[in-house]
Amino acid sequence: MSPRVTLRILGLLLMLFSLTLVPPILISWLFADGVWEAFAIAMAITAGTGALLYWPNRRAHKELRTRDGFLITVLFWSVLGLFGSLPLMLASDPALSWTDAVFESFSGLTTTGATVLTGIDLLPEGIRYYRQQLQWLGGMGIVVLAVAILPTLGIGGMQLYRTEIPGPLKDSKLTPRITETAKALWYIYAALTLACFGAYWLAGMNWFDALGHSFSTVAIGGFSTYDASIGYFDSPAIEMICVVFMVISSASFGLHFAVWREKRLLHYVQDSEFRFFITFLALLCLISMVTLLLDPNYTQWKALRHGLFETVSVATTTGFGVADFSLWPGALPFMLFVAAFVGACSGSAGGGMKVIRILLIIKQGMREVMRLIHPNAVIAIKVGKVRVTDGVSQAVWGFFAVYVMLFFLMLIGMLATGLDQVTAWSAVGAALNNLGPGLGEVANDYGDIPGLAKWILVVAMVLGRLEIFTVLVLFMPAFWRR
Numbered sequence: 001m002s003p004r005v006t007l008r009i010l011g012l013l014l015m016l017f018s019l020t021l022v023p024p025i026l027i028s029w030l031f032a033d034g035v036w037e038a039f040a041i042a043m044a045i046t047a048g049t050g051a052l053l054y055w056p057n058r059r060a061h062k063e064l065r066t067r068d069g070f071l072i073t074v075l076f077w078s079v080l081g082l083f084g085s086l087p088l089m090l091a092s093d094p095a096l097s098w099t100d101a102v103f104e105s106f107s108g109l110t111t112t113g114a115t116v117l118t119g120i121d122l123l124p125e126g127i128r129y130y131r132q133q134l135q136w137l138g139g140m141g142i143v144v145l146a147v148a149i150l151p152t153l154g155i156g157g158m159q160l161y162r163t164e165i166p167g168p169l170k171d172s173k174l175t176p177r178i179t180e181t182a183k184a185l186w187y188i189y190a191a192l193t194l195a196c197f198g199a200y201w202l203a204g205m206n207w208f209d210a211l212g213h214s215f216s217t218v219a220i221g222g223f224s225t226y227d228a229s230i231g232y233f234d235s236p237a238i239e240m241i242c243v244v245f246m247v248i249s250s251a252s253f254g255l256h257f258a259v260w261r262e263k264r265l266l267h268y269v270q271d272s273e274f275r276f277f278i279t280f281l282a283l284l285c286l287i288s289m290v291t292l293l294l295d296p297n298y299t300q301w302k303a304l305r306h307g308l309f310e311t312v313s314v315a316t317t318t319g320f321g322v323a324d325f326s327l328w329p330g331a332l333p334f335m336l337f338v339a340a341f342v343g344a345c346s347g348s349a350g351g352g353m354k355v356i357r358i359l360l361i362i363k364q365g366m367r368e369v370m371r372l373i374h375p376n377a378v379i380a381i382k383v384g385k386v387r388v389t390d391g392v393s394q395a396v397w398g399f400f401a402v403y404v405m406l407f408f409l410m411l412i413g414m415l416a417t418g419l420d421q422v423t424a425w426s427a428v429g430a431a432l433n434n435l436g437p438g439l440g441e442v443a444n445d446y447g448d449i450p451g452l453a454k455w456i457l458v459v460a461m462v463l464g465r466l467e468i469f470t471v472l473v474l475f476m477p478a479f480w481r482r
Helices: 003-019 022-031 036-057 066-084 086-090 098-109 125-140 142-149 158-164 178-202 207-218 236-250 253-262 266-270 272-293 300-315 332-342 355-373 390-416 421-432 451-465 469-475
Strands: none
Touching: 003 036, 003 066, 022 036, 022 125, 036 066, 036 086, 036 125, 066 086, 066 098, 066 451, 066 469, 086 098, 086 125, 098 125, 098 451, 125 178, 125 207, 178 207, 178 236, 178 253, 207 236, 236 272, 236 300, 253 266, 272 300, 272 332, 272 355, 300 332, 332 421, 355 390, 390 421, 390 451, 390 469, 421 451
């Protein structure tokens, strides 16, 4: 590994991130909300730190290896989350503590959507916009963006790309050059954002709300410019637009790219992961709507609206709300929360363990049953027409085992801070799956939980966003040996 090259790249990426503070400054000026100075100071600190890292190492050029890619990815997400908290601390409103500002920043960048804030409706417009922008930038990954527009990095970007794009089958490029791959992903991402913005605006949102919610919808984030989230608008049209774009953004962007490139919608139907995802989502929606229809407290229209929206929002790990699903009857709250562990498709902006992993685990389970019936049979696991290698199968089980162990370790840590069991396990699940809303004390916000619990959840958010192994590999002694 080359520490000087790592510092040079980290400095470049920080200087790039500082430029993203220009839009919040302009929004703050436009609305005269009085917080533009906080963004300006944060921009200067971020750019200055980036320059200090870059300038002494500007002549350091060396091709990066896979290990360097892991280190840079984890470092950048960690550093970016810390620097992203500066405006939230420096602004006079909301004037968050360091712990709360870091929590909010990481929640935005990892597209988790958990918040420590209340009274969001009354916050300065610059802050309200900034939270939404954090989610949009985190949605497809700052590192992929940097590789797409910073060819001066001079690296074989596949190392960064492989550690950034979620999913177990992520080694394949969409186009021959990694820069073109990253650009293709961002073109699709930007096009979806513009389409979502236009749809929200036509449905009745003002431009500010439409822009902010299009950012968090396409990013599968869940931040809103209002405490009541999407429920603030009380509009069936807006809710349906949100549902459509949550589903679209939960599909693999690689699949979107294939459809766009070959102009064949049939790719969606032919993709095993997407078919499983839609079937799973439809079944959950049906169960939710039928259960609410049988509840005398819900009218038929309200049961159908809320059942559809909340199920899609939670199952895709977005986290928008039109109702408090934690108060729903029977096992519905638990069922929806567990559905978030499945999450979105690999290669999407969503969280969870990813649909493809769950599909592979189910297929492997079925294979073991068949082996009991036919002990000598050679049974291959296939996704569509592609045979899954034993290496991928073992990686899926390895991920699942580590995921469960880390979940219980962090759960014990949360319980040790004094939280009740429901709050503790749902908070860890919501953070690790990048969902946002939990159950118990964290059903609405995370402001009242202990500071140590918030730091545990920050770690959980990063682990979930980078899919655990990317972070854990840095703690292996073999990683640091030559």
